Amino acid sequence: MDYLNIENISIVTGFLLLLLGIYAILTQKNLIKIVIGFTLFDTGIHIVMVSIGYIRNRTAPILDKAVDVKDAANQIVDPVPQALVLTAIVIGLGVTALMLTYVLKLYKERKSLDIKDYSDLKW
Amino acid sequence: MTNIYIIIAGLLGILILLMAIIAIYQKKIVVAIIAAGVVSLSASIMYLLLAAPDVAMTEAAIGSGLSTVIFFYVLNKIRKNNA
Amino acid sequence: MLKKGFILIILIAFSAIFLNLILSFNGSTELSKLGSYYVNNGPTEVGAANIVTSIVVSYRGFDTLGEVVILFLTAAIIGFFLKLSKEEKDENARKQNLRETSEILQTASKILVPVIFLFGAYIFINGHLTPGGGFQGGAIIASGVTLMFLANPNMEFNHRLVSFIESISGLSFVLIGILGIVFAGGFLDNRILELGTFGKLLSAGSIPIIYVFIGLKVGAELSSIVGTLNETQKEK
Numbered sequence: 001m002d003y004l005n006i007e008n009i010s011i012v013t014g015f016l017l018l019l020l021g022i023y024a025i026l027t028q029k030n031l032i033k034i035v036i037g038f039t040l041f042d043t044g045i046h047i048v049m050v051s052i053g054y055i056r057n058r059t060a061p062i063l064d065k066a067v068d069v070k071d072a073a074n075q076i077v078d079p080v081p082q083a084l085v086l087t088a089i090v091i092g093l094g095v096t097a098l099m100l101t102y103v104l105k106l107y108k109e110r111k112s113l114d115i116k117d118y119s120d121l122k123w
Numbered sequence: 124m125t126n127i128y129i130i131i132a133g134l135l136g137i138l139i140l141l142m143a144i145i146a147i148y149q150k151k152i153v154v155a156i157i158a159a160g161v162v163s164l165s166a167s168i169m170y171l172l173l174a175a176p177d178v179a180m181t182e183a184a185i186g187s188g189l190s191t192v193i194f195f196y197v198l199n200k201i202r203k204n205n206a
Numbered sequence: 207m208l209k210k211g212f213i214l215i216i217l218i219a220f221s222a223i224f225l226n227l228i229l230s231f232n233g234s235t236e237l238s239k240l241g242s243y244y245v246n247n248g249p250t251e252v253g254a255a256n257i258v259t260s261i262v263v264s265y266r267g268f269d270t271l272g273e274v275v276i277l278f279l280t281a282a283i284i285g286f287f288l289k290l291s292k293e294e295k296d297e298n299a300r301k302q303n304l305r306e307t308s309e310i311l312q313t314a315s316k317i318l319v320p321v322i323f324l325f326g327a328y329i330f331i332n333g334h335l336t337p338g339g340g341f342q343g344g345a346i347i348a349s350g351v352t353l354m355f356l357a358n359p360n361m362e363f364n365h366r367l368v369s370f371i372e373s374i375s376g377l378s379f380v381l382i383g384i385l386g387i388v389f390a391g392g393f394l395d396n397r398i399l400e401l402g403t404f405g406k407l408l409s410a411g412s413i414p415i416i417y418v419f420i421g422l423k424v425g426a427e428l429s430s431i432v433g434t435l436n437e438t439q440k441e442k
Contacts, residue, residue, distance in 0.1 A: 004129060004133075005129060005233070006128065006129060006132050006172060006173065007173070007233050008231075008233075009129070009132045009133055009136050010132065010136070010169055010172075010173060011228060011231060012136070012228060013135075013136040013139055013140065013169075015224045015227070015228060016140055017139060017140070017143055017162075018224070019217065019220060019221060019224070020140075020143045020144070020147065021143075022216075022217065022220060023147070023213075023217060024146075024147045026213050026216070026217075027213060028147070030152070032152055032155075032156075032194070032197075032198070033147070033152070033155065035194075036146055036147075036155055036156065036159050036194075037147070039159055039163075039190065040143055040146065040159065040162065043162060043163060043166050043186065046166070046178075046182075047166055047169065047170075050170060050173055050175050050178055051173055052231075053241075054173050054174065054233070055233070055234055055235065055236070055237070056233060056235075058174065059174055060174045060175065060176055060337075061174075061245070061256075061257040061258060062176075062255060062256050062257070062258075062336070062337060063249060063255045063256075063257065064255060064335075064336075064405070069249055069404075072245050072246075073237055073242045073245050073246055074236075076237075076245065076257070077173075077174045077175075078234075078237055078238060078241045079241060079244060079245070079257045079258050079261060080238070080240055080241050080244070080261065082175050082177060082178050082258050083258050083261040083262050083266065085175075085178050086177060086178060086181055086258070086262060086339075086341065087262075087269055087270070087273050089178070089181050089182055089185055089186065090181070090185065090273060090277065090341055090424075091273060091276055091277075093185050093186075093189060093190060094276060094277055094280035095280075096190055096193070097193055097280060097284060097431055098280055098283060098284065100193060100194065100197045101283075101284050101287050101288060102287075103197065104197055104200060104201070104288070104438075105287060107201055107204075108204075111204075113201070176337035177256075177258050177337045177338070177339065177342070180329075180337060180338065180342045181341060181342050181345070184342060184345035184346055184349065185345050188345070188349050188352075189345065189348060189349065189352070189428060189432075192352055192432070193431070193432070193435065196432075196435040196436070196439070197435070199439065200438055200439060203439075
């Protein structure tokens with residue numbers, strides 16, 4: 001069973017979480033459950049991106065006593081996906097807070113959290 | 124198979140998927156929000172196993188701290204207007 | 207019935223794409239070319255011990271500028287949508303109609319909140335030596351402010367002071383970037399101060415100063431989002 005290692009487990013988990021997030025956005029009726037679906041979708045894609053840069057038996061990309069400076073290119077994992085995911089997590093929080101503000105404003109207008117009542121734009 | 128980290132990673136993966144299914148199918152909204160917080164926390168531990176300490180710190184502080192608190196503020200405002 | 211079939215077709219199509227991606231994934235055995243360039247030339251050009259910091263602040267500094275702008279827009283839009291009018295604010299200040307919390311929570315929060323602020327400041331000052339940086343420190347400071355709100359719901363939140371701190375930090379960040387154009391290679395180049403010895407606190411040029419301003423700005427923005435949401439709890 002040589003395919004049972006850390007990066008395979010985490011990439012399968014990430015893709016399954018992505019599928020569950022898409023399913024929650026498409027089929028749930030409550031507005032807050034749809035926002036929870038967006039949060040699960042974000043977390044899944046971040047797990048996939050970090051687990052692409054992992055190299056086996058290597059350590060974190062920080063040059064201190066555990067890693068010497070001259071030989072560093074053979075002892076650390078890839079630092080570029082981690083820098084991209086750092087930005088993406090903070091922006092995901094901003095998008096979630098903005099969606100919840102819109103849910104509050106919509107609730108004040110019609111007093112209902114069901115998405116079937118907001119069918120003004122359907123033709 | 125004799126490495127302890129692979130067993131921990133497998134258990135974390137099963138926990139993440141179980142909590143995601145609870146967050147979608149549960150009728151009470153409070154339980155669903157807390158299950159989404161546990162998904163973020165388990166993903167933060169998985170980032171540590173993947174040798175990424177910066178990303179683990181950011182996900183723990185933002186995903187399972189501030190995001191859950193913002194959900195609960197909005198839910199409280201909706202319930203106070205309703206009852 | 208037709209809608210359920212449609213959703214099933216979309217999910218099957220997505221899972222076919224993902225299955226193809228999973229089956230063609232082999233783990234890599236050595237660094238990519240971009241990663242090895244950053245690792246080999248990072249400590250001599252930028253001088254920071256944390257390579258992720260040197261990528262986020264110096265090599266890809268424009269992405270950080272874009273993220274700071276997006277966070278500012280988010281805080282401004284939330285403050286605009288949930289603003290109370292002036293007579294509602296005076297009436298809430300007179301009423302104080304939220305329930306007091308228990309004694310254990312109030313006493314424990316008085317002990318814990320200064321320690322949380324100190325820990326957040328430590329994380330964004332040492333961003334170039336250990337894991338951490340501006341965004342993590344700002345999120346921890348916002349968690350400390352949330353603890354203050356949870357222990358004392360009737361607290362008055364001074365919006366003008368917090369938005370003053372946020373504006374000054376944002377302006378200083380852009381000013382340091384423009385100083386990089388004038389004195390050194392390009393925008394947000396950190397060689398305007400000298401690089402110093404590798405691994406000490408005052409090394410890596412102007413990276414500690416940039417991270418202090420980013421940490422204060424992110425902390426002030428997230429605190430103002432939580433403060434606005436707390437003020438909407440008081441109205442009828």
